[in-house]
Amino acid sequence: MSKAAGVQQAHPKLTDALRGQSKTVWVTAFAAVIAFMGIGLVDPILNILTEQLGADPSQSTLLFGSYLGVQVVAMLLTGVMSYRFGAKHTLITGLVLIVVAAGLCALAGNIETLIWLRAVWGLGNAFFIATALSVIVGAAAGGQQGAILLYEAALGVGLAVGPLLGAVLGNISWRGPFAGTAILMAVGAILCTGMLAKDTDKSHRTPVRLIDPLLALRNRNLLLTSIGSAFYTAAFFAIIAWAPFVLGEGAIFIGFVFFGWGVCVAISGVFLAPKVAHRLGERGGAIASVLVYAVILLAMATGIKAVVVAGIIASGIVSGVLNTLFTGSAMSSGTAPRPVNSAGYNFMRWLGGAASAILVGHIAVWFGNMAAPFWAAAACSVVAAGMLLLRRHQAPAEDPHTVPEDAAIIGAD
Structure with a gap:
C-alpha cells in the first residue's frame, strides 16, 4: 500500500465518520461540544471582569490557568477513576461538577472566587x-480515526x-455566560444519564495505574x-x-472575532x-x-488591531490542522496501550496550556509591552x-492492544 493510501485510510472524510453513528455517539458528542464551549466562554468577558471586579489582567487570565x-493533574487520575467506577x-461525574461550578460562577462576587470555581x-x-473519546471510540462506526474526526468536530463547534454565547450573554451581564453553560451542561448530563449504556463490571475493564501515563513517556517518539x-x-x-486584552474591545466584538476563529478551527480540523x-x-x-503558526504570531506581535484580528482568524485555520495532526501522531506513537499513551500525551499538552495562561500577563509586565506574549508564543511554536x-x-501501524468500550482512554483533542 502506498503512503498516500495509508494516510487516506487513517484520515477518513467527515461524511464517512458521521454515517451510521449510534445515539451514544451523538449524545456524547453533544455533551463534548458544551464542555469545549467552556474554553472560550470567558474570552469576550475578560475585559468586563477586569473592570467590574477590580481585577488586573494577570488575575483574569488565571480563569484559564486554574x-x-x-x-492537567486530574488527567492522571481519570484512568484510575474510569477503571474503578x-x-x-466518570463522564457523568465530570458533567455534574461542571454544572455546579458554572452555576456557582454565576453567583460569585469577586475574581478570587471565580478562579477557585474555574479550578x-x-x-x-x-x-x-478523559472518557468522552473512549465512549465515542467504543461506540463509533468507522474505527479510531473516524472517532477522532468526530471528536475534533465537537471541539471545533x-x-x-x-x-x-459568552458575547451575547456577557453583553447583558458577565454572569450570563456561566449561567447559560450550567443550563446547557445540565441538559447534557441528563441525556448522558438516560441514554448511555451501563458500565460493564470491573473485570471487563483495562486496569490503569496512576504512574502508567508518565511511564509511557519513556518512548522517544511519544515524548517528543x-x-x-x-x-x-x-x-x-x-x-x-491574551488577545482580548490587546484588542481592548467590548464583549460583542471579541465574541464574534473568536466565533470566526472557532469556525475556522472546526472546518480546518475536519476538512x-x-x-x-x-x-x-x-x-x-x-x-x-x-x-506557519509562528509567522502568524510574529505578525500579531506588531500590536496593530486589524492585524491582530486577522491573525486570530488565521490562527484558527492552522490550529484546526495542528489539533488533528498532533492527536493522530500521538495516538500512533509509543509502545503502551493507546489509553496510557493518550494519558501521558494529554498531561504534557495541557501542562503547556496551563503554564501559558498563567504566564502571559506576567510576560507583558516583564517586557513592558502588551504584544510581548505573542513573541514568546512564536518562540514556543x-x-x-x-x-x-x-x-x-x-510508519502507521495497527494498535496491538484491544481497547474495550469501558477502557480508561484519556481523550486527546
Whole structure:
C-alpha cells in the first residue's frame, strides 16, 4: 500500500465518520461540544471582569490557568477513576461538577472566587473529556480515526459557540455566560444519564495505574510529540487568553472575532487536516503548520488591531490542522496501550496550556509591552517544530492492544 493510501485510510472524510453513528455517539458528542464551549466562554468577558471586579489582567487570565492547571493533574487520575467506577459514571461525574461550578460562577462576587470555581470546572472537564473519546471510540462506526474526526468536530463547534454565547450573554451581564453553560451542561448530563449504556463490571475493564501515563513517556517518539504539543498549546492559549486584552474591545466584538476563529478551527480540523496529512504526512504537516503558526504570531506581535484580528482568524485555520495532526501522531506513537499513551500525551499538552495562561500577563509586565506574549508564543511554536523534527520516522501501524468500550482512554483533542 502506498503512503498516500495509508494516510487516506487513517484520515477518513467527515461524511464517512458521521454515517451510521449510534445515539451514544451523538449524545456524547453533544455533551463534548458544551464542555469545549467552556474554553472560550470567558474570552469576550475578560475585559468586563477586569473592570467590574477590580481585577488586573494577570488575575483574569488565571480563569484559564486554574481551569487548565487542575485539568492537567486530574488527567492522571481519570484512568484510575474510569477503571474503578466505569466510563459512564466518570463522564457523568465530570458533567455534574461542571454544572455546579458554572452555576456557582454565576453567583460569585469577586475574581478570587471565580478562579477557585474555574479550578473545580477544570476538574469536571478532565473527568469528562478523559472518557468522552473512549465512549465515542467504543461506540463509533468507522474505527479510531473516524472517532477522532468526530471528536475534533465537537471541539471545533464548541470553540466556535463558546465565545459567541459568552458575547451575547456577557453583553447583558458577565454572569450570563456561566449561567447559560450550567443550563446547557445540565441538559447534557441528563441525556448522558438516560441514554448511555451501563458500565460493564470491573473485570471487563483495562486496569490503569496512576504512574502508567508518565511511564509511557519513556518512548522517544511519544515524548517528543508530547513536548512539541505542549509548546504548541502554550502558543494556542497565548492567543486565547491574551488577545482580548490587546484588542481592548467590548464583549460583542471579541465574541464574534473568536466565533470566526472557532469556525475556522472546526472546518480546518475536519476538512483541511486530512488533505495536509495526505500530502505531507502527519509529522511533516504538523511541522509546516506550526511554523506557519509562528509567522502568524510574529505578525500579531506588531500590536496593530486589524492585524491582530486577522491573525486570530488565521490562527484558527492552522490550529484546526495542528489539533488533528498532533492527536493522530500521538495516538500512533509509543509502545503502551493507546489509553496510557493518550494519558501521558494529554498531561504534557495541557501542562503547556496551563503554564501559558498563567504566564502571559506576567510576560507583558516583564517586557513592558502588551504584544510581548505573542513573541514568546512564536518562540514556543518554533520549539514545537524542533521537537517534531527530532522524532524518528514511524510508519502507521495497527494498535496491538484491544481497547474495550469501558477502557480508561484519556481523550486527546
